Amino acid sequence: MLTMSNPPRFSPSAVPVGVRLAAATLGLIREPLVSLGGTTGSAWACGTNVLRIGNPGDLRREVLVMRAASRAVPVPEVLAAAEFIDDKQHPRAVLLLTRLPGRPAADLADVSPARARWWGEVCGHLHAALATVSPPPGLRAAPAVPTSEASATTCLLHLDLHPLNVLVDEAGAVSGVLDWANAAAGPAVLDRARTWSILTLDPEVLPLRTEPRYKALLQGWTRAAGFEQLPPAARAWACQFMLDDRAMRYPASRLDHIRRYLTENLGVGA
Incomplete structure (x- = not known):
């Protein structure tokens, strides 16, 4: 990415x-x-x-x-x-x-860490914007919503909001949000949790976690979206979502770190 x-x-x-x-x-x-x-x-x-x-x-x-x-x-x-x-x-x-202008926020090859952090922040603010959108009638519900979130306000969830699906323009503003195939209706916290899991636990991003530009992008996104305040139930939901979503793409061994996170950090068996 x-x-x-x-x-x-x-x-x-x-x-x-x-x-x-x-x-x-x-x-x-x-x-x-x-x-x-x-x-x-x-x-x-x-x-x-x-x-x-x-x-x-x-x-x-x-x-x-x-x-x-x-x-x-x-x-x-x-x-x-x-x-x-x-x-x-x-x-x-x-x-x-x-075809919208701009380039994917994942395209960091010629970007400074400071600019990557800014891109992360503008992407992170998308979560608050989407939380204001009511889902269209009949849109499917997000799977297995945690009991603790069952009474929360329902909004439109992207459920695949990551740097490849967000375009940024030359001014550093979001110019497009792409690929709505996973969209569902549910509590806004689930979209934040899903993006957190993609940016930190997806097997493809693990080698990037210490790369300065990706690290800066993640820091900016985390700050703007409030990932550090995500409740444990939402994190556990996102981890299980990723395990289910990636099961056909990766051998089980490449997902072991997600299972460890569930058991060691959240006390949940996977």
């Missing part, structure tokens, strides 16, 4: 068939397609805009979520939407989104 390489440009023949079908469904047969990375391969630069491809129900939900979130944070605008059948005869959907 510390540096970002340039996304690969595919020749027309190398772009997955499903992606070409998605572009053709919107009449974008001549636009160059460039992978924007990510583990799912669902986001592609298409000319000056972005294609987002997924299951129809999921993308319909994302449109509603982004519309709600736009009242508080900058999000991509939906320019067009369509459904199609892919090359494997599966129902799929595609959104054409505006």
Whole structure:
């Protein structure tokens, strides 16, 4: 998450068939397609805009979520939407989104620690902004909300708010919040806890914890979002969420440190 390489440009023949079908469904047969990375391969630069491809129900939900979130944070605008059948005869959907300015807050290669700390602070303030947003009707609830938070006010949760999903512009302001696939409704503290766990416990960030720029980004985010005040129940919830979320991506041994945190710091068996 510390540096970002340039996304690969595919020749027309190398772009997955499903992606070409998605572009053709919107009449974008001549636009160059460039992978924007990510583990799912669902986001592609298409000319000056972005294609987002997924299951129809999921993308319909994302449109509603982004519309709600736009009242508080900058999000991509939906320019067009369509459904199609892919090359494997599966129902799929595609959104054409505006490509927002700025670069991911994770792109720290040429950034000073002081600037990285500032970026962390502006990202951390996003949590307070999202806490003011009511979830759209029918949005799924966050899983296994801790009993201690059951009576808390429900708001829109991003649940994947990390430096790769936040764009910052040249002035150091947030210019976009991306990837709303995990959005849910629940107490605001859960979004803060989820981000805390990603920034501190995700296997990919462990080697970065002592790198000066990443350390500064984390310090700024921690300060602005109040991670140090997170209640133990919310931390435990976030650790279990990460264990469930990463179980298919990593061997169990790479998640042992999360289990140790649960037992040694929170007194919870995992």
